[in-house]
Amino acid sequence: MNQKILAAAIVALLAVAAVGALALSGGDGGDGAEQKKGLYRLDARVSMVDMGRCSATPGVVATIEQIYEDYYGEIGHGSLTLSDAKGDSEFWNQYCVWDPIVSKRADGALDVKSTTKAKGTETVVVPVADNVLVMGTMFVECMYFLACTEAGVEPYSEESFLDERVSGYLKSVIAGGLKYSYYEDNDTVFLTYAVDKSSYLDLGVTSVQSMDPEKLADALKTASAGGKSALYLASGLRIVSQDHYDNNTGPARKTGSSFAFFSPSDIPGVFQAIECIGALLGFDDSVVSDMIESLQLRLYRVYAAVQEETGGKAPVKAYFENTSGSALSSEMPKIILRFLGFDTSLLDGAEHDLESLLAQKPGLILFYTNDKRPESERMRTDT
């Protein structure tokens, strides 16, 4: 075997491949018209949505409105009222009916159905709380919405961020919880404006699974000092073992504080959670129902507009890609997109190559607003 000849042959082959590649890829310039590349060829609507508001929290209503506007345009239907919504049983039964997980006791305390993967559902007795340690943005967003409703300001409006009643309330009730930098990173401004980092009892983690019981006990002790009633709120979805359960409940029991675990997973669940949090923090029933009703009405307006747009038509496919380049597969984004009349078959958690997307022709493409990939990579114009 003559190695020099072989080497030369292979180098030549690679050179030919490279030249061919340049010729093929560069050759399109001569056609005149700018060729559409990557996902732009689909002529699909592109919508950027907030990751935090794609889960079951009050903010999901805003996300639904935003996607509607991005895809269909003006929502309209301003004349619809809550009684119209209640009258539309198809809508009402699917999105506005839930089993309450909170009930008032004769002694003024509350019975809460607390749910964890480890223990299933158990009823815990919780007094109305003065102070909360919160592991989850859903909880703080509910508090924020309730405070806004009480103060009569629009959530996520500039006005609401500056409103001292809202920020004062949040500051007085949120003692600590989830790693503070998480809120900073995710631009949860209503919280960072209101609650000072220095007085925040930082548990240093973002998941109940990595909770340090010592730190939790210490924080709860501080939060309940002076006879205050402290409450520890978290999602029970990730409390999967006895140890997780003990780590998260033991400190509350030992410090005389209380705990409640719940995590809504659909739209009625959002209302269920708002109702529960409102009761736990001693909000007026009227404030709670005002807030719920206003969200229900907003939702119904979008619902009615969607029915009008999609009536009789085959659903359009939507494609929602996470920041690592594969499709989402979690439930809540699918619920949102189905609500908006889209086909969610592409939300399967897999990687989709450009060919399959061009073949499947989604009419709506969604990314998260915190997707830092360059547009060329997101839209796959890298050719």
Place this chain on the structure above:
Amino acid sequence: MEGIESLEDMRRYQRGAGRRAATTVAASAAFLAALFFVTLTIGNYGISLGDVFGILLGSVRDDTAEYVLKDVRIPRLLCAVIVGSALSTSGLAMQSMFKNPMASPSVLGISSGAAFGASLALAFGAGSFLGSFAVPGMAFIFCFLTMGAVYLIAHTKYGVASVTLLLAGIAMGAFFGGLTSLMQYMVRDDVLASIVYWTMGSFNNCGWTSFKLAILPIAAGIAIMMLSVRELNLISSGEDQASNMGVNVKRLRIMMIVAASLSVGGSVAISGVIGFVGLIVPHIFRMIAGPNHAVLMPLCVFGGGAFMLLMDTVAKSAFEMILPVGVLTSLVGAPFFIYVMRARKKELWG
């Protein structure tokens, strides 16, 4: 074979062996070319066989199909070919240099090192002085450092022991795994996702830009290895013996580490870590064609390309869900690794 008695017999023998080798290499090249044309017609965007050739010959005008074929499918296939060639030849060079049939970029933790370098560039903009080559550049640098470290750990004056080598690889893999975990712990979720992408190999984002980015380092790396086949033959029978026959072992060692780093760095930069290819391909061809690098090296170029082409096509279109190719090669490769370990344990562990 008849006995060799005269010089003429030996000349005939040499010519026969040369012809056999040339035939094998030509067959592998032909197989790669044929496979390339077959895979040209397979993809998630349906283009019929006739249309594929129609588009290539310019007789069919279908704007989207033409775009898919020329700007999506062909560059992806080409990327698979060069990455397959690069990983296979690097695997072969490492196996010879370490005198160990289990060595390969992923087994020795070198791909993880390169992926870490690439994600440093991606997440923190490290290596920006390299311009548009920042990602492959950082991949190359970390590849080089990791391989150097593995070599230094495993190399003793008695040679490179299999156990030490594999353990050194595990240690390096764990080290970079730890660094990546640390990074995951420190950075924000959105940056994290792009790091995860590099630890699970895929050609999903490979277009012409990726191809142009990777072809130069990969071609350079393969060329260096191709020109060193004689030295690799010698060093694969022991460093001292190679030195006794006049090989400048120190220089060869550095050249091979540079060449493999160029190839692996270029590959990881566009496709992330695709495991076990560098182990499987050289092994299969060594079983077919024997250990002579003058034959094996070109076989790994063509055969490695073909193997990756096949794997990627299966991964993207054989299942209901599109799989990242790295998942598939690991599923195939890990059992193969165990097979090699058991089948060749006598040579490996003495």
Place this chain on the structure above:
Amino acid sequence: MKLEVEGLCFSYSGKPVLEGITFSAGVGEVVGIIGQNGCGKTTLLSCINALYAPSSGEARIDGVSIRGMPKRDVAKKIAFVTQSANITFPFTVFDTVMMGRYPWVGFEGNSRERDLEAVYRAMRDTGVLDFADRPVNELSGGERRRVMIARALAQEPEVLLLDEPTLHLDISHQFDLMELVRGLAAEKGITVLIVTHDIVLAARYCGRVMILKDRGIYRIGDTEKIMLSDNLRDAFFIDADVSRDERFGISVLIVGRDKRGEGDPPGGGCGGG
């Protein structure tokens, strides 16, 4: 003189292994190097071959120092057959012997035809033509040793260094191999240095013998002048009868451990025959 070694010293991690080694060997000479384990025999070969760099002193071939000589030039003049022959990858015998041509590749006056001729001669002379297409790892120990010598001969060296060539071979193959080496030296005028533990074979086949002891040369000279009971007792603490067999030459009979020498410091305890 073909090979001259002058004042060669070598230390390993600060510990001296060889000190002041000076000797020379002529064309076609077979020199046996004997001595106890760890006395630096293999190290000496490695220094001559430039595998190790001596801390002082040098080896010369035809008066030219090999220090600083490019590796390939050294390999054109000196071939070294090491003890170990563990094979990871199963090259054929032909490919293995062809590797010996490496130093000549691209050298002026060399050609593929010359390579082939050299390989053919080397294989013919060592009797391995029959296995040309067999993988080396399928050969017996003796066959494999001959292949390694063939590879060394393909280098067309002027000096051949053999480290324990007869190790692990059965007695008949040991004799075959030594016959082969002596024949090659005589026919091709190659200077051969053999490191061996086998005093019997060294006495029988080497024209000259060197005994290494205490990091230096203890004795060197014609075999019959060196292979004496006294020298063997001093170097190895053995009792040996040395006689001359009319058919074969010098014959060493190792009788047993030297009782008188036991416990004495090395170099001392010299008694009468």
